[in-house]
Amino acid sequence: MASHKILLTEDEMPRQWYNILADIKMNPPLGPDGNPVSPDQLAPVFPMNLIEQEVSQERWIDIPQEVMDIYTLWRPSPLVRATRLEKALGTPARIYFKNEGVSPAGSHKPNTAVPQAYYNKEFGIKKITTETGAGQWGSALSFACAQFGLQCTVYMVRISFDQKPYRKSMMGVWGGKCIASPSTLTKAGRDALERDPNTPGSLGIAISEAVEAAVSDETGETRYSLGSVLNHVMLHQTVIGLEAKKQLEKVGEYPDIVIGCAGGGSNFAGLAFPFAQDKINGKQLEIYPVEPAACPTLTKAPFVYDHGDVAGYTPLLPMHSLGHAFVPAPIHAGGLRYHGMAPTVSQLVDEGLMDAKSVNQLDCYEAGLIFARSEGHIPAPETTHAIAQVIKEANKAKEEGKEKVILFNWSGHGALDLGAYEKYLAGELHNFELTDAEMNEAMEIFKNYPKPEHLKSR
């Protein structure tokens, strides 16, 4: 019988995360004064143990036993050979995917939520604040905080709070407190409400509220947490790729192409970085981050210094960015609607070690249906971006008659996104593509910003 799933035992799980900072050169983040940010400047926002991890150059970092113990609630995740998808496409390619949808929150997000909660707890923190758009991250952090007895407060963008009540309920099940943003609890929130009492909110405002709530807690027992973009987040996610490598070894395979969807970059980096290390060391393979055509950070936007948030609270990060004032079109893959991209991913793309792709919304839902009807499991809208690219590559392999090995990250399930599929099936969705005029307008913001260097890691 053809085996669909390649499993690891819990004893075979990686015991260390892979830190790509040991293998690449990076521009430093810059503070308000234009100089590199020091760890101390970040101390009111994050616990010092996570700040140390953010700047660490150690190649391998031990996964704490307490984190391992919680990881095993769903990890190691299955690596699956998508034989029924291959058959549906009639491709000679062998397609493998890492199923991160098996986590309690249904996506890869708990891979970093759990260690972040752990390190906060270790540092003596009692409460964590964060923001969430569609709710994936807020629910993952609520789950993680429940495991460590930490309080969790999530500022959720008002329009999502109203339109996606299930994610809010999920946070509640795990004891998380979900607050519609803008709220009256913070100055940032009150200012936003004064400007427009009926505002639908934005991720930018929600970040400002969450950061303000953390740094203004006078007990010093509250910190802020971010679910993507930062180095330590990418680090934690590498458990995905490290497991996948071991699983592929078991069946004597190595990927020709590694694919993941990319919003802030974390699920993509999690799968791809352990393979990127091989590429830095001379191995031949293709690595494709895939983003929406509506938010083409890597494929259209330049490598610049920009803020991670709309309000400009964060340091300037060296990254591909559409500008922190950019508002992406309302595609349903909420997790990919981010103006920037993780500095590590941006660096690797800038120096040509990865080749970014973009896909449009309708092709993504079509790909999602092809997948669901062949492999059964229904992917999240974000994940369909990876699948759309996989199908392109599988069809190319068919045309060329090549037995390529394609590996991709099935970053999450779509059970809470079925409304978007419903709209697609009813013909109510359409494509969005950024025009050159919109792009030029967005770029205005960078006129007086410092520019990062183009570095080479190999």
Next chain:
Amino acid sequence: MASHKILLTEDEMPRQWYNILADIKMNPPLGPDGNPVSPDQLAPVFPMNLIEQEVSQERWIDIPQEVMDIYTLWRPSPLVRATRLEKALGTPARIYFKNEGVSPAGSHKPNTAVPQAYYNKEFGIKKITTETGAGQWGSALSFACAQFGLQCTVYMVRISFDQKPYRKSMMGVWGGKCIASPSTLTKAGRDALERDPNTPGSLGIAISEAVEAAVSDETGETRYSLGSVLNHVMLHQTVIGLEAKKQLEKVGEYPDIVIGCAGGGSNFAGLAFPFAQDKINGKQLEIYPVEPAACPTLTKAPFVYDHGDVAGYTPLLPMHSLGHAFVPAPIHAGGLRYHGMAPTVSQLVDEGLMDAKSVNQLDCYEAGLIFARSEGHIPAPETTHAIAQVIKEANKAKEEGKEKVILFNWSGHGALDLGAYEKYLAGELHNFELTDAEMNEAMEIFKNYPKPEHLKSR
């Protein structure tokens, strides 16, 4: 490291289902004339290969290779040691659960949907009709039909169709056609609409519509499918218990108590029957089907002959029943709101081989929260009934200082039931318990019905 998950490889999967009809004595189903029903009488409703399976006395029945191949999209499912739940309860009991929430539809239902679609396809059927209440079964059958290129039409109870759009969308993703019932497509539906144009519908009407749509298709290429109650459905589900047995053997364990929630009986039977076989053969263990106090089929209602549907289209089945006209209180565990119980489960309870329990709604949600906050994964409302009983038994083991081994079926995840949790957290849910007066009134229906014999299998 304590291992949470006990895994089987795909090669270790059971290759046969266990048929409990080989080991117990059963009263026959009766036709309209009061005589045992012949297979021919069922031929317009089900394909003959499934009818043969329904009455087979073979102890072991081969699982077809095509079914195995689709099972491996999610099977073997993990057996999980709930160490974090044990710790939260401070119990010396060792608690194991079989995670059936990993299937594409999120529950155990595909275990029978896939073989039912397969046997229909083999028999030359092109289209399957069925009914669905909350939508679990309709979505599972849509998934299965997509795998075999069969058309699937699901009559969904109007009120659920309106209130639970996500399950309908899920069917659409897999190509299933979901119709609000009552519809104008069948005589049964038109009659119902004539009686009350604003009716919220009922499972009884939906069954009538689905059966009528199957038997009235003049091409002869349509059949009807049922997701619980019948012998062949229980048979297919035994893959759960057979896997669990192998998994427990790997860690040298055997359960003292086996627990599953029971509505029509299929997820419970799937886990319990392979262990019930051992008990029939003299092994000591407890087996508890758990039902809602609002619908106490096994714990309060008698063992009678009753119809499986409200309209009385089905043969009279020997089962515990509250009467086919009984309308259960609106608890949120839609899958447990059924007036009867699988004849096989009913027989085993009647002769004392299983000991039924009932739990109330609020205890169930409390149990669901305890589970979600310790083990992470959020259970379906149906599944929380099993968990509530598990927690009772674990606390009892603690009082008695006994190291009991408890095994239960985690029948499905609650991602599409988060609205019910939200209501629980907001204090909007309450308990329902059937009063003696309501019970007596319900029993009136059986006055002139034939009575099954009390048989003994050992």
